[in-house]
Amino acid sequence: MSRRLRLLFAALAIAALLWLLFAAAERFLALAQRFLALPAPLQWTLGLVLATFAAAGLAVLWWLLRPRRRRRPLPVPDRASLEQRIDKLREHGADTGALAAELGDLDQRRLGARLYVALFGEISTGKSSLIRALAPDATLASDARGGTTRTVGHYDSILPDGRPLVLADVPGSREGGGEVREREARQEALRAHAVIYLCAGDLTRGQVDELRWLADFGKPLLLVLNKADQWGEAELAQLLDKLRAQSRGIASAVVAISAGGGERYQRRLADGSTESVERQRKPAIEPLLRALARLTAAGAEGLEPRREQAVLAGLHQRTGTLEAQTRAETAERIVRQYARRAIVGAMAAVAPGSDLVIQGVLATGLTRALAELYGVKLSEVQIEDFVRQARLTLRTGSSIVLAVAGNALKAFPGLGTLGGGVLHAFAYALIFDSMGRALAASLAERQTLDQDDADARLKTLLADAGSTRLRQLATLTMDTLREPRGE
Ligand SMILES: Nc1nc2c(ncn2[C@@H]2O[C@H](COP(=O)(O)OP(=O)(O)OP(=O)(O)O)[C@@H](O)[C@H]2O)c(=O)[nH]1
Ligand SMILES: [Mg+2]
Known part of the structure; x- marks a missing residue:
């Protein structure tokens, strides 16, 4: 125009x-x-x-x-209560070695009073290259073929002002199949006084989430754009602006550097042939050194309380996960035990309907045991209500249960050889297994007895003829019928 x-x-x-x-x-x-x-x-x-x-x-x-509200700080438990929870887990047979080791490391680093800085970021963003630039004498542990870091490594370095620090090189995140290594990297980041988060372009959603995760633990953070040599001046300025916007309120500073790294090129020789040569790029990391000196000005001692809080908050989450896992395993054991008793009860019924009385008592016992496991206080009336509701559901769903049991009898020939009453016994195994699982899942999620929720789960489980579950129940029925006394 x-x-x-x-x-x-x-x-x-x-x-x-x-x-x-x-x-x-x-x-x-x-x-x-x-x-x-x-x-x-x-x-x-x-x-x-x-x-x-x-x-x-x-x-x-x-x-x-309105201005966006700040994210709520993560809960930080006190040391004593955390130790109590870990002790309790150990008593229940859970493997608490890693949690205890984390507490040990917490103390050791406090006593050592050295400044720890962890490098963190996606794979191939140049973490190991940056370690090489910051600690030129270090020999880095990395996979010989891919050059990729597989384990956490610590390297001594010195800040330009002469203060010593320990750098942690960690495996890169978001590597396909590298979940375990990523977890280790995150734990190492929590143990450090400060974190250098490396990226090689503007941040993806996943990277922003990762940064937020660190910030939620109160980690002092630098966002570092590596491989700055790959961009023109104008592009670089634009990229930095974008990174600043993406990490506002999260990172203390955003800087661009070139960690170095090796580059391969073809060299032509006098006889006309070519050879492949590798040479090291020259690092340019001045802005990072300045920002790092500012970020860690308080020193190891000054930053220690924040570091301990982050480690304890991380431990709180890990302990919570182990607690949930241990409880789920115990719940499974309880459900199995009651399903076994229900099988025995079904076979022991002497008069018509007497099995219902036996099973009613067992259903009450199962409900009480699971509620106790999940720390939910239930009155007798609540337990009765729940059992009554489950009975109603079972009455309407009895044809489904019998159909599933009938199919199981055909699918697992071993069951058929056990003679009459097996159909009945298997049906009870299925019922108790469904009821227990439904109740346990509901209690775990809601921390209270929600009749409707538990009942909905029970209906789904009764109709779930998943083959592994049925196989387990068939085995349980056979084992119990052959040996009714063993639990
Ligand atoms: N252009 C350029 N390439 C770099 C720079 N720093 C590192 N690289 C290259 O980036 C690649 C990955 O470098 P690494 O240091 O192994 O990256 P890493 O983050 O440790 O990778 P993982 O351990 O797999 O997570 C290598 O090919 C390096 O040569 C840089 O400043 N500029
Ligand atoms: Mg590496």
């Missing part, structure tokens, strides 16, 4: 806007005149309605533009 034409359009647009403004002003004045001509009571009513609308509009506007 030519310049003149553009000017003409601009002039037309301004004229249209002015016309609109005049029209609006005229309309407003006319309305104001009519408003003033109204009788006083009507003026008040209308005025009040208009004021309410304006207030509501402003409230909506404020809600939309």
Whole structure:
């Protein structure tokens, strides 16, 4: 479009806007005149309605533009309660070695009073290369073929102001199949006083999440754009702006560096042939050194309380996971035990219907045992209610249960050889297994007995004829019938 034409359009647009403004002003004045001509009571009513609308509009506007609330800090348990929980887990036979080792490392580093800085980031962002630049004498442990870091390594280095520090090189995150290594990397990051987060371009959603995760633990962070040599000046400035926007409120500073790394190129020899040569790029890490000195100015001692909080918060999460896992395993054992008893009860029924009495007692026992395991206090009435509700569900679902049991009898020939009453016994195994699993899952998720939720889960489980579960139940039925006393 030519310049003149553009000017003409601009002039037309301004004229249209002015016309609109005049029209609006005229309309407003006319309305104001009519408003003033109204009788006083009507003026008040209308005025009040208009004021309410304006207030509501402003409230909506404020809600939309209000500053985002800060994320809630993670819960940090005190050391003593954490140790108690770990002891309890150990008593229950859980493998608490890693948790105890973490506590040991926490103390050791506190006593050592050395400054720890961990490098962190996705694979191939240049973490190991940066370690080489910061600790030139270090021999790095990495996979010989891929050059990729597989284990956490510590390397001594010195800041330009002469302060010593320990650098941690960690495996890169987001490597396909590298979940265990990624977990180790995260734990190492929590153990450090500060973290250098490396990236090699603008951040993906996953990287932003990773940064937020670190910030949630209160980790002092630097966001470092590596491989700056790959960008032009203008591109680099743009990229840094974007990174600053992406990490606002999370990273203390954003800097661009070149960690170095090796580069391969072809060299032509005098005889006309070529050979492949590798040479080290020259590192340019000045901005990082300055930012790191500022970030760690408080020293190991000054940063220690924050570091300990982060480690304890991480331990709190890990202990919670192990607790849930251990409880789930215990719940499984309880359910199995009661399913076994139900099988025996079904076979021991002497008079018509007497099995129902036996199973009623068992259902109550199962409910009580699981509630106790999940620390949910239940009254006798609540337990009775739950068992009654489960009975109703079972009555309506009995045809499904019997169909599943009938199929199992055909699918697992061993069952058929055990003679009469097996169908009945297997049906009870399925019922108790479903009831126990439903209740355990509901209690674990809700920390209370939610009848509707547990009942919905029970219905799903009764109809679930998943082959592994049925095989386990068939084996349980056979084992129990052959040896009713063993638990
Ligand atoms: N262009 C350029 N390449 C770099 C730079 N730093 C590292 N590299 C290259 O990036 C690749 C990965 O470097 P590493 O240091 O192994 O990266 P890493 O983050 O330790 O990788 P993992 O251990 O697998 O997570 C190598 O090919 C390096 O040569 C740099 O400053 N510029
Ligand atoms: Mg590496």
